[in-house]
Amino acid sequence: MLPKAVFDKSFLQGLNPNESLFFDKFFLSVLCPIFHVETLADLAKAEREARTREQEVGLIADKTPELNVAICANHQMISVNSFLGDEMPMDGRIPKAMGREVRVHGKRGVVYEPSPEEQAYSRWQQRRFLEVERGFAKAWRDNLYPDASSIRAALEIMGVKSSECKNLGQAKAMAEAFVASPDAPQDRINLAPFALGLSDHAEDLIYARWKEAGFPPLPTFAPYGAYVFTVAVFFHIAVVAKLLTDEHRMDMAYLYYLPFCDLFVSSDKAHRRCAELFMRANQEFVWGQDLKANLKQIVEYYLTLPENAREQGIYALAPVPPAQVERLVAALYDRYAGSSWREQRDVGPPDQTNHPQLLEAIRELGNLPTESADNVDPTEEVEMMRIDRFIRRKRGDFYQVRKDMPNAPI
Numbered sequence: 001m002l003p004k005a006v007f008d009k010s011f012l013q014g015l016n017p018n019e020s021l022f023f024d025k026f027f028l029s030v031l032c033p034i035f036h037v038e039t040l041a042d043l044a045k046a047e048r049e050a051r052t053r054e055q056e057v058g059l060i061a062d063k064t065p066e067l068n069v070a071i072c073a074n075h076q077m078i079s080v081n082s083f084l085g086d087e088m089p090m091d092g093r094i095p096k097a098m099g100r101e102v103r104v105h106g107k108r109g110v111v112y113e114p115s116p117e118e119q120a121y122s123r124w125q126q127r128r129f130l131e132v133e134r135g136f137a138k139a140w141r142d143n144l145y146p147d148a149s150s151i152r153a154a155l156e157i158m159g160v161k162s163s164e165c166k167n168l169g170q171a172k173a174m175a176e177a178f179v180a181s182p183d184a185p186q187d188r189i190n191l192a193p194f195a196l197g198l199s200d201h202a203e204d205l206i207y208a209r210w211k212e213a214g215f216p217p218l219p220t221f222a223p224y225g226a227y228v229f230t231v232a233v234f235f236h237i238a239v240v241a242k243l244l245t246d247e248h249r250m251d252m253a254y255l256y257y258l259p260f261c262d263l264f265v266s267s268d269k270a271h272r273r274c275a276e277l278f279m280r281a282n283q284e285f286v287w288g289q290d291l292k293a294n295l296k297q298i299v300e301y302y303l304t305l306p307e308n309a310r311e312q313g314i315y316a317l318a319p320v321p322p323a324q325v326e327r328l329v330a331a332l333y334d335r336y337a338g339s340s341w342r343e344q345r346d347v348g349p350p351d352q353t354n355h356p357q358l359l360e361a362i363r364e365l366g367n368l369p370t371e372s373a374d375n376v377d378p379t380e381e382v383e384m385m386r387i388d389r390f391i392r393r394k395r396g397d398f399y400q401v402r403k404d405m406p407n408a409p410i
Contacts, residue, residue: 002028002068003262003336004092008254009038010267011288012063017396019295020063022302025314026321026329029065030094032072032257033117033140038250040129040137057129066125066391067314067400070094071118074140075228075256079196082225083206090224090259091280102368108377109368125390143197144253148246151195152236158184158191160233162240171243172277175234179226185215192218192229195236224259231255231278244270258283262336265291284335286328294328301325303397311403320344 005027012020012035023029039060043053073095078088088095102109114122120136123129155162160178165171181188189210193203210221218226235252238244244252251270255278258264264275267288275285301324302310302317310317320341321329333341391400 001337002026003332004028004030004070004094004260005263005265005286006030006032006254006257006261007035007265007288008251008268008271009035009060010271011265011291013060014267014288014292015063015295017063018299018303018398019292020065021067021314021395021398021400022295022298022318023291024065024067024069025318026333027065027263028068028070030070030072030257030261031065031121032254033074033120033136034250034253034257035064036120036124036132037137037141037144037253040133041141041250043129043133054127054129058127061124061127061129062395064124069121070096071115071121072096072257072260073115073117075253076143076196076198079222079225079228080198080202080206082222083193083202084209085222087222088224088259090227092260092262092283094260101371103371103375104364104368111368122390141250144249146194146197148236148239151191151232152240154187154191155233155236158187160237162237165237165241165243168238168243168274168277171234171237171241172230174237175230178233179230180217180219182215182217185210188218189215192225195232196225196228227259227278228256234274234277244274263332267292284332286332290328294325297325297327298322298329310398313399313402313405316402317398 003026007023007029015023039057042056078095082088096115100111102111116136120132123131123135152162155178158178160174162171162174165174179188179192186207189207190203193199193206198206210216213221218229231252235244235249239246239248248270251268252274254264254266254271255275258275258278259280261283263284263286264271264279265286265288266272266275272285272287279285298318298321301322305317321333393399393401393403393405
């Protein structure tokens, strides 16, 4: 199992195409909407002398992972579901829309239809940046922290003395205490959806459910919703205390997605100061420049190999991190990929032989009718799964798939 990594724009921006490819190969990237929001914000900035805004965004898009990617749902949708009783575990599992159950050759299969986030990602791959911005990124950005002054005033009225906060650790403790407090339950449950930019309709439904439950502590009532609310309150406390600024608004939004990964990779100093405050004991913050240095060493090693070896594709070339470069990536694999990954070095590359019957069955999956819920046994093992994605044949100096394989949906 690949280590699951959330990353930010600052990390990816610092990589060259070869380094970004090996990051893509060795980690399962949890691609969260805030990455698109942050990157597409460049479209609104003044153009650099040497490149247009679209070219600047395109350079990052070319380095965005596409081999091993899990497109994470938007934190607002996950928060609403949490407040309404559909909780997402915060143990590293990645939120993804439920697949469509099918039956293929008598076996259980699942077809994942593209979610709105995945559709935005597909447009991103095709460099249709303005469509992503119009459809999603602008709304996501506008709703990150609506009417900050009102939120901070409400916190003050409800007893949060933000100006007395001395450090970020204290800001986290104050935020947790506020969110968990049983005092003024109606004011608290009204503030939470507002602070997270949720709709008025969602706010009404959330309040009705919380009232019916007897106003339990928010972390018990809606663990993920309370977590996101805590991050938002932390941010506002830290700004009032002059430990952060409003310019860190987007940086802090990445913290909403920490429950869904093993690693958070960033070259942003604010992330370095704040992320570990919100991470589980079995998670790790990885300084982006350290990981880049190791990826550079890995690239240099593989560039010494004959060109015909690279033409076999990245999965044959580098099934696991190389023994010749035993540094940060290998250490992260030891912690998060299980002990058996080292044994794979001795097994050799995976079989890349085409299996016509298997390929035909995978193609057939998308056309099969959806199984009735009454006929689905949740304990039955899923034998076949289909997720459509476009993968370029070559990135940088390396082939992602065999040289003789054309660009095509995988």
